[in-house]
Amino acid sequence: MDAVDRTLVEALRANGRATYAELARLVGLSGPSVTDRINRLEQAGVITGYRAAVDPSTLGLGVTALIGVLLSDAADLDDVARRLKDVPEIEDCWFVAGEESFVLKVRAGDPVGLEKIIGRLGRIRGVARTRTTIALSTKWEARQIPIPAED
Amino acid sequence: MDAVDRTLVEALRANGRATYAELARLVGLSGPSVTDRINRLEQAGVITGYRAAVDPSTLGLGVTALIGVLLSDAADLDDVARRLKDVPEIEDCWFVAGEESFVLKVRAGDPVGLEKIIGRLGRIRGVARTRTTIALSTKWEARQIPIPAED
DNA sequence: TGCAACAGTGGACGCGGTCGACCGCACCCT
DNA sequence: AGGGTGCGGTCGACCGCGTCCACTGTTGCA
Numbered sequence: 323m324d325a326v327d328r329t330l331v332e333a334l335r336a337n338g339r340a341t342y343a344e345l346a347r348l349v350g351l352s353g354p355s356v357t358d359r360i361n362r363l364e365q366a367g368v369i370t371g372y373r374a375a376v377d378p379s380t381l382g383l384g385v386t387a388l389i390g391v392l393l394s395d396a397a398d399l400d401d402v403a404r405r406l407k408d409v410p411e412i413e414d415c416w417f418v419a420g421e422e423s424f425v426l427k428v429r430a431g432d433p434v435g436l437e438k439i440i441g442r443l444g445r446i447r448g449v450a451r452t453r454t455t456i457a458l459s460t461k462w463e464a465r466q467i468p469i470p471a472e473d
Numbered sequence: 474m475d476a477v478d479r480t481l482v483e484a485l486r487a488n489g490r491a492t493y494a495e496l497a498r499l500v501g502l503s504g505p506s507v508t509d510r511i512n513r514l515e516q517a518g519v520i521t522g523y524r525a526a527v528d529p530s531t532l533g534l535g536v537t538a539l540i541g542v543l544l545s546d547a548a549d550l551d552d553v554a555r556r557l558k559d560v561p562e563i564e565d566c567w568f569v570a571g572e573e574s575f576v577l578k579v580r581a582g583d584p585v586g587l588e589k590i591i592g593r594l595g596r597i598r599g600v601a602r603t604r605t606t607i608a609l610s611t612k613w614e615a616r617q618i619p620i621p622a623e624d
Numbered sequence: 625t626g627c628a629a630c631a632g633t634g635g636a637c638g639c640g641g642t643c644g645a646c647c648g649c650a651c652c653c654t
Numbered sequence: 655a656g657g658g659t660g661c662g663g664t665c666g667a668c669c670g671c672g673t674c675c676a677c678t679g680t681t682g683c684a
Contacts, residue, residue: 338524353672354633355631368531373485410618416609
C-alpha cells in the first residue's frame, strides 16, 4: 500500500470504470503491473467491489430517513440485527453507543412508505421504540474523503 | 425506464465494471443497444457515476460516527452548509427535520481524530452544539435496496 | 559471489467497445 | 389508406484494451 496504490484507489473511487490503460498512464507504469496491483488491492480487501452510483430519487425513492432503534431490556442483539437485515429498505445499519442501539438509514418512496417501514420495525421482537429523523434534503452523500497519508 | 433498464441498473449496481457484452447477454440485446440505454440512463441522471467500493478501515479510517448539529438562533443555513462542506472528513450530510438541523456521517482514524473533527465543527459560525453518536460496528453500509416496480 | 524472489516490461493474441449504415416498427398527419 | 418521420435495434468492421507469457532488472540473503 504505497503511494502508487493510493493513487490507484483514488482514481477508481472517482471513476470505477477507468480502464487499466488509463490508470497505467496515470501512474506511469505498464498495464500488466497496474492489473497486478489492483488484483492485490482487491484480494487484500481494500477494494471490495465496483458499484454504479444511482440517484435514488430517480428510482422513485425520494424519502431518506435516519431511524434510531431502542431495544427492550433482554433483547438479543444478534437476533435483532438479523431481523433488521430482512427489511430491504434499510440501506445502512450501524450498531451505536448511546441510548439507541442501532441507527438505520432507510429509503422510501413517500411518507406513507416510510410509515410502513417504521411500523414493521416496531413489530420486530426486541425493538422497544424507534425514533425517526427525516432528511429534508441531502446536501451530499458518499463523498470521497481523502486517504490518510500513513497506514 | 422499462424493465430492461431496471435490470441494467441492478446489474451495474452489483458490478460497476460489468462489460457491455455481459450486460447485452444478460438482457438479450445487442451490445450497441445496451450502450445506448446506459448512455441514456447516465444522461437522465439515473446513473450518476461509477465508484470503487473501498473498505475505510483498510485505509486507516476505522472510526465512523454520526454527528447531529444544532444551530444557534439566526444562523444562516446555507452558510453553515458551505462551511460544513469544507470539512473533508464528512462523508454524508443531510439537512433534517427536528431539533438538530444537520446530521453528518464522518470517518476518522481514531477517537483522537474524531475529537478534532468535533472541535472543528463546534467552532463553525452558527453551530451552537453537536451531539455525537459513535458507531461501534457497521452491520452493513450502502446495501442495494430493491428498485420499486413503478416509476 | 551466486541464487532466489519479486516487481515490472514488452509482445502477441483474442475479445470488447465503438461507430456508421441499414432495418423495422409505431405514430402521426393529411 | 398512404407516406413521412423518428426511434430503437441489429449487423459488420476497425481500433484499442485486457490478458497471458517469457524475459529483465533489482534487492536481499546466504
